[in-house]
Amino acid sequence: MKIGELAQRAGVSVRALRYYEERGLLSPERTPSGQRRYTEETVEVVRLFQRFYAAGLSSRAIAALLPCVNNGRTTAAQRDMLQFERDGLADRVDEMTHTLHRLDELITAADHHV
Template sequence: MRIGELARRAGVSERALRYYEEQGLLAPERRPSGYRVYRAEDVALVGRIRVLLAAGLSTAQIVEVLPCIVDDGGLLTPDCPELVDGLVQQRDRIDEAIGELAATRTNLDSIITSRRRPG
């Protein structure tokens, strides 16, 4: 299938598909005319990429983990034991960032509340 059909079937833009290719996440066949040709399996692959991006992984991280991720009835599951440790580290970084953002919000709330007090 060509890029427009994959974009429609996967629910992403053609630009996103080109970006995924630039990052090494997709490897379509190229016709002599330059047109990209995708496999039917690439629809599911794009879905896995989108889930991993939504989970906070960078495209560089996804390139590394994608070969070890399997779709188990709609749930992505790590198939390589060493992958879990890296995912736990990523989750810990996200938890830390959430804590920092919560502290920032608390500080902002204090500023907002102090402004509303009659002077």
Template sequence: MRIGELSRRTGVSPRALRYYEEQGLLTPARRPSGYREYEERDVTTVRRVQVLLSAGLGTSVIAEIVPCADDPDVVLAGRCPELLDGLAQERARITAAIDDLAAARDILDSLVGRPL
């Protein structure tokens, strides 16, 4: 599929998809005409990248994760054990952020008169 189709299917702009390629997050094949050619698995990859970006991970970290997480049924520890410590730290950071957001929500709920 070409970049427009991948964009439509994932909701990610063609510009962002090109950026993902520059960052090593996607590696589309090239047609003789120079057009990018994406595969079905790239739809899943783009969705994973979006989730990881929204969690606050940087593209350099995501670029390390993507090759190790191409199969959702494979545990990362078996494929890229060197990433586990860094990912555990990222998980702890996300958990702390969730806790902070929940506390902020509780404060707002109390201010607007909603039960906690």
């Protein structure tokens, strides 16, 4: 598929896809005229990148973890990085959950003062 179709199906901009390519996260095939061509599987890979970015992972971390995504195998260093990123995400989830509960308390208190 062409870059525009991938962007639309994955819910990202063409610019984001070019950024992923610059960072070594995507390696599309090229037609003889130089147009990028992506496989069907790339849609889910790009969506995974978006989830990783939303969770706070850097493009460097994603690039380091990409072999795990592609082949399911990890080195000891990659497992350490996965654990580190997972622990950081868990900490952020805990903080957000605490904030959510505090907001709920504020809403409940405000409802009683109306």
